Amino acid sequence: MEYFPAPLEKLTEQFARLPGIGGKTAQRLAFYVLRLPEEEAQEFADAIMDAKRSVTLCPVCRNLSAGGLCPICAAPKRDSSVICVVADPRDVAAMERAREYHGHYHVLHGVLSPMNHVGPDDLQIKPLLDRVAKGGVEEVIMATNPDTEGETTALYIARLLKPFGVKVTRLAYGIPVGGHLEFADDATLMRALEGRQEL
Amino acid sequence: MEYFPAPLEKLTEQFARLPGIGGKTAQRLAFYVLRLPEEEAQEFADAIMDAKRSVTLCPVCRNLSAGGLCPICAAPKRDSSVICVVADPRDVAAMERAREYHGHYHVLHGVLSPMNHVGPDDLQIKPLLDRVAKGGVEEVIMATNPDTEGETTALYIARLLKPFGVKVTRLAYGIPVGGHLEFADDATLMRALEGRQEL
Numbered sequence: 001m002e003y004f005p006a007p008l009e010k011l012t013e014q015f016a017r018l019p020g021i022g023g024k025t026a027q028r029l030a031f032y033v034l035r036l037p038e039e040e041a042q043e044f045a046d047a048i049m050d051a052k053r054s055v056t057l058c059p060v061c062r063n064l065s066a067g068g069l070c071p072i073c074a075a076p077k078r079d080s081s082v083i084c085v086v087a088d089p090r091d092v093a094a095m096e097r098a099r100e101y102h103g104h105y106h107v108l109h110g111v112l113s114p115m116n117h118v119g120p121d122d123l124q125i126k127p128l129l130d131r132v133a134k135g136g137v138e139e140v141i142m143a144t145n146p147d148t149e150g151e152t153t154a155l156y157i158a159r160l161l162k163p164f165g166v167k168v169t170r171l172a173y174g175i176p177v178g179g180h181l182e183f184a185d186d187a188t189l190m191r192a193l194e195g196r197q198e199l
Numbered sequence: 200m201e202y203f204p205a206p207l208e209k210l211t212e213q214f215a216r217l218p219g220i221g222g223k224t225a226q227r228l229a230f231y232v233l234r235l236p237e238e239e240a241q242e243f244a245d246a247i248m249d250a251k252r253s254v255t256l257c258p259v260c261r262n263l264s265a266g267g268l269c270p271i272c273a274a275p276k277r278d279s280s281v282i283c284v285v286a287d288p289r290d291v292a293a294m295e296r297a298r299e300y301h302g303h304y305h306v307l308h309g310v311l312s313p314m315n316h317v318g319p320d321d322l323q324i325k326p327l328l329d330r331v332a333k334g335g336v337e338e339v340i341m342a343t344n345p346d347t348e349g350e351t352t353a354l355y356i357a358r359l360l361k362p363f364g365v366k367v368t369r370l371a372y373g374i375p376v377g378g379h380l381e382f383a384d385d386a387t388l389m390r391a392l393e394g395r396q397e398l
Contacts, residue, residue: 003292005265011250014243018228027289029217034250034263041251044213045244051210051233052240064233066204090226093202 008034060131062124063107064089072096072105079103081138085128085157087111087145095143103141106131111144111153125157132164139167146173207233259330261323262306263288271295271304278302280337284327284356286310286344294342302340305330310343310352324356331363338366345372 004012008030016026033041057063058070061083065071072078072092082103086092092105108123131137140161144150158168173191175184184192203211207229215225232240256262257269260282264270271277271291281302285291291304307322330336339360343349357367372390374383383391 003295004288005254005263005269007246007250007253007265008263011246014246019231020224020227025219028219030250031289032218033247034254036251038251041247045247047206047210047213048232048240048244048247051206051229052235052237054206055204055233064204064207066206070204089203090230096202 057107057124060127061105061107062109062127063092063105077102081136082141083128083131083137083139084141084143085154086143087150087153091143091145103139106140108144108153111149112156113149120156123153125160128157129160129164132161132166137164137166139169142168142170146171256306256323259326260304260306261308261326262291262304276301280335281340282327282330282336282338283340283342284353285342286349286352290342290344302338305339307343307352310348311355312348319355322352324359327356328359328363331360331365336363336365338368341367341369345370 011033012023012026012030014026015021015029016023018026021029033044036044054066055064056067058065058073059068060073061070063070063072068074079102083106084095084101084103085106085108086095087108087110089107089109092107095101095105106124106128108125108128110118110123112118112120112123128140132140140157142154142158144154154170161168172195173188174195175181175188175192181189210232211222211225211229213225214220214228215222217225220228232243235243253265254263255266257264257272258267259272260269262269262271267273278301282305283294283300283302284305284307285294286307286309288306288308291306294300294304305323305327307324307327309317309322311317311319311322327339331339339356341353341357343353353369360367371394372387373394374380374387374391380388
């Protein structure tokens with residue numbers, strides 16, 4: 001015998017499919033939704049479809065956008081001669097929070113990962129090359145994550161950009177601000193030493 | 200400047216309102232939904248409204264039901280002379296999993312809790328009294344949680360049932376099966392001793 005009505009079981013299953021949500025948590029969330037006033041449940045359901053339908057990719061930088069150019073590409077004050085290449089829209093948010101960068105972005109939506117069957121055609125690499133080919137770009141900053149896949153992707157794209165004669169740079173490696181030397185791993189320390197700067 | 204399109208921010212907020220879901224997790228879930236195929240996002244949104252709209256309370260036992268009598272009240276083989284009173288539909292599921300009980304249920308949808316402004320009128324107590332008043336009920340088993348609020352609720356209802364002359368019982372307290380005496384708390388050990396049975 002089923003313990004709960006089918007529509008409730010179905011909602012639980014839907015929650016359980018979300019990443020990091022187990023069976024017990026999914027059940028708790030489903031019960032919570034069941035107790036919401038109808039308008040609030042409707043708002044939740046609408047938010048899902050609104051996000052799904054109205055969020056598109058910016059035609060220029062491939063960042064998420066609510067239709068048309070994203071706010072960064074549309075901003076007249078930003079420096080369009082520099083493009084910072086990131087793997088994910090959340091990396092754009094992280095860079096923006098640092099308030100140090102005033103150029104444009106390009107979002108790849110992933111990194112090269114043969115293990116997960118992600119090849120160059122699955123990423124937004126072609127639109128990046130098209131942007132650079134159009135001219136006006138002086139520097140491309142590779143800001144993928146400092147792990148194997150991020151590194152590989154950065155090197156791969158740097159090679160493709162070579163023929164265009166633009167400067168290609170990579171974010172600096174080193175010990176994080178506020179970090180402790182004694183807790184830094186060997187690879188980071190080595191990179192910090194290699195990248196040491198004159199005071 | 201907002202970092203993400205408004206519909207995405209809104210979906211993140213909706214997720215963040217769910218119990219136990221923090222800001223970072225909400226963002227991760229919102230991004231996940233954004234990457235779902237449209238049909239799957241629609242399924243999710245529909246599941247919310249389906250659950251909200253089609254799950255009702257069983258007119259007899261107040262358990263969740265997909266319209267009309269719940270499967271337990273509708274089952275002809277179950278013993279309608281015994282009613283097990285629980286606080287939550289999930290407690291019905293727990294009891295059913297034990298496969299020992301074959302009577303009917305009554306779901307209160309909460310326990311008395313002056314701290315949280317939950318009084319008798321906020322619970323499904325009246326429908327229970329009506330059921331007992333109709334006759335045919337011989338025993339009411341109080342199966343609220345063994346904490347202060349559960350106890351208070353059980354005692355309160357037991358007093359209301361007294362005039363009807365039905366037998367009112369309470370689930371046994373004691374050491375949990377598979378538990379270790381050395382880890383049992385004092386109150387549990389005391390109750391286990393009080394409730395000792397002849398072998």
